[in-house]
Amino acid sequence: MSVLVVGSVALDSVETPFGKADEVLGGSANYFAASASHQTPVQLVGVVGSDYPMEKLEPLKARGIDFAGLETAQGESFRWRGRYRHDLNSAETLETRLGVFSHFRPKIPAQFRSADFVFLANIDPRLQLEVLGQVERPKLVACDTMNFWIESRRADLLELIGKVDLITLNDGEARQLTEKANLVHAAKWILDRGPKTVLIKKGEHGAFMFTQSSVFFAPAYPLESVFDPTGAGDSFAGGFMGWLARTGDLSEANMRRAVIVGSAMGSFVVEGFSLKRLLEISREDIEKRVADFHQLVTFDQALNA
Amino acid sequence: MSVLVVGSVALDSVETPFGKADEVLGGSANYFAASASHQTPVQLVGVVGSDYPMEKLEPLKARGIDFAGLETAQGESFRWRGRYRHDLNSAETLETRLGVFSHFRPKIPAQFRSADFVFLANIDPRLQLEVLGQVERPKLVACDTMNFWIESRRADLLELIGKVDLITLNDGEARQLTEKANLVHAAKWILDRGPKTVLIKKGEHGAFMFTQSSVFFAPAYPLESVFDPTGAGDSFAGGFMGWLARTGDLSEANMRRAVIVGSAMGSFVVEGFSLKRLLEISREDIEKRVADFHQLVTFDQALNA
Numbered sequence A, B: 001m002s003v004l005v006v007g008s009v010a011l012d013s014v015e016t017p018f019g020k021a022d023e024v025l026g027g028s029a030n031y032f033a034a035s036a037s038h039q040t041p042v043q044l045v046g047v048v049g050s051d052y053p054m055e056k057l058e059p060l061k062a063r064g065i066d067f068a069g070l071e072t073a074q075g076e077s078f079r080w081r082g083r084y085r086h087d088l089n090s091a092e093t094l095e096t097r098l099g100v101f102s103h104f105r106p107k108i109p110a111q112f113r114s115a116d117f118v119f120l121a122n123i124d125p126r127l128q129l130e131v132l133g134q135v136e137r138p139k140l141v142a143c144d145t146m147n148f149w150i151e152s153r154r155a156d157l158l159e160l161i162g163k164v165d166l167i168t169l170n171d172g173e174a175r176q177l178t179e180k181a182n183l184v185h186a187a188k189w190i191l192d193r194g195p196k197t198v199l200i201k202k203g204e205h206g207a208f209m210f211t212q213s214s215v216f217f218a219p220a221y222p223l224e225s226v227f228d229p230t231g232a233g234d235s236f237a238g239g240f241m242g243w244l245a246r247t248g249d250l251s252e253a254n255m256r257r258a259v260i261v262g263s264a265m266g267s268f269v270v271e272g273f274s275l276k277r278l279l280e281i282s283r284e285d286i287e288k289r290v291a292d293f294h295q296l297v298t299f300d301q302a303l304n305a
Helices: A028-036 A054-062 A099-103 A125-132 A147-152 A154-161 A171-178 A183-191 A232-247 A252-269 A276-280 A283-297 B028-036 B054-062 B099-103 B125-132 B147-152 B154-161 B171-178 B183-191 B232-247 B252-269 B276-280 B283-297
Strands: A003-006 A010-016 A019-026 A042-049 A065-073 A078-084 A091-097 A117-120 A140-144 A166-170 A197-201 A207-210 A215-218 B003-006 B010-016 B019-026 B042-049 B065-073 B078-084 B091-097 B117-120 B140-144 B166-170 B197-201 B207-210 B215-218
Touching (some): A003 A028, A003 A125, A003 A232, A019 A028, A028 A042, A028 A054, A028 A232, A028 A252, A042 A099, A054 A065, A078 A099, A117 A125, A125 A140, A147 A171, A166 A171, A166 A232, A171 A183, A171 A197, A183 A197, A183 A207, A197 A232, A207 A252, A215 A252, A252 A283, B003 B028, B003 B125, B003 B232, B019 B028, B028 B042, B028 B232, B028 B252, B042 B099, B054 B065, B078 B099, B117 B125, B117 B232, B125 B140, B140 B232, B147 B154, B166 B232, B171 B183, B171 B197, B183 B207, B197 B232, B215 B252, B252 B283
Parallel strands (some): A010 A078, A042 A065, A117 A140, A140 A166, A166 A197, B003 B042, B003 B117, B010 B078, B117 B140, B140 B166
Antiparallel strands (some): A010 A019, A197 A207, A207 A215, B078 B091, B197 B207, B207 B215
């Protein structure tokens, strides 16, 4: 089954302690799509300005990503410029130029409306709600969000949360949204407002998947070299949703496997700038990393003294 | 087999957002011993002042902890007073009074010198080295340390590291000691200087066990109520070493199980002040928590699309 993503298609300029990249492919929808495309066909909806280097999208098209929903508007593309310090924990935003993205109104092409899996990447919750009004009967709708919307669009975000099956957000955002310091309490607060599943991302400290009846934890892979953390969360979501769309299986066991596939994709993307690693790796590399995750956490609970 | 611990026996006064406790049992050796005693007999070496409420140690003696190595010196016992803010992540030390602990010279009683498992809790590395000179041929010697010794006793600490089988330290200490931001690099740096195993504790973010050929990760259990984080690291070490001493098995599989037992003990101790929870729980509670850890991280890597 295919997965539909609605989000940003941007140009990023990033500095890390290991180098810099200028005007490279970025944006939540690009990261999500490149990651999910290892599992399943992807349909992308977004907007770019007339200055966007469309030829750079060719490798993504070659991977089965359908850009029929990528609108080109008069004006500048969304640009983000940021820097990571030595600990790589948090990005320092040096400049954000929304350009045509500030007037984005997602229009889902007719042939995308029957998508079974829908990911509403981090955009204004009002627009995320508009997308929900345009799709038919997805098997699973997931959304992401961020601190800015939690502050400025709380009512819309809560309406959205009541209509999605799953939400991904990071630990700080979960605490901010729910005003609960404890993540178990925060997850319950969200689960009580609609979603059947809450994915709380903790960056280098891994990710939790909460449902009303279970908790699953996946560590972040202990990499020897983290090059550029940009896009890790969207690549995680792409691997997760891609695996679900590929299998069509929403059982707890398969959702757990999807979290690990997502964690694997997050661990690959940070090994290089932009989409580089996502475009290099093979399905075998992903399977190998999933096996490495298994080795990382496996213990025998039945060992006896 | 029994486990020998050398460390502090203190009186703690702690404030958390949930309450306060005055002059309760604390210190690394007490936490370690109470935790390990669920698995195996424990021998404790430490010092207290003439003001220590010895009757409060009775429940520990009843659990099989041998205090023959607890010296009583003229003067005040070691006292620590601290406070945790709402996020419970780090203690704010309000007062430390070393008292008789400042002149502590560990003397290992003759009947303790053949201990098979030795834990050198966080004390001056010079004293940790003195203990090594007094014990016979342990199967495994582990040490803990802290930022203060990394700064002030670096040469002694490096000498110690060259003589132990295992070291436990937290992520900040590992980075400080090795001057490596990346924990994989930090662990390799330490492994190259002697220990066969490095346990890096990340508090609420879990713990890594590194060897030259493997990495194991155990999350912290997602508790709904964390009451007082004091003693979590020493209780972790106590569960880990206690399990190893109980089983006498130093295989990778059993060391992994030991990390989980340690994580379980760390998750219990923070549910109450002081040693309260460690003295309440049963071996069945520990087995149940180990099973909960298994449920928390288990996924089927063989699921196919």
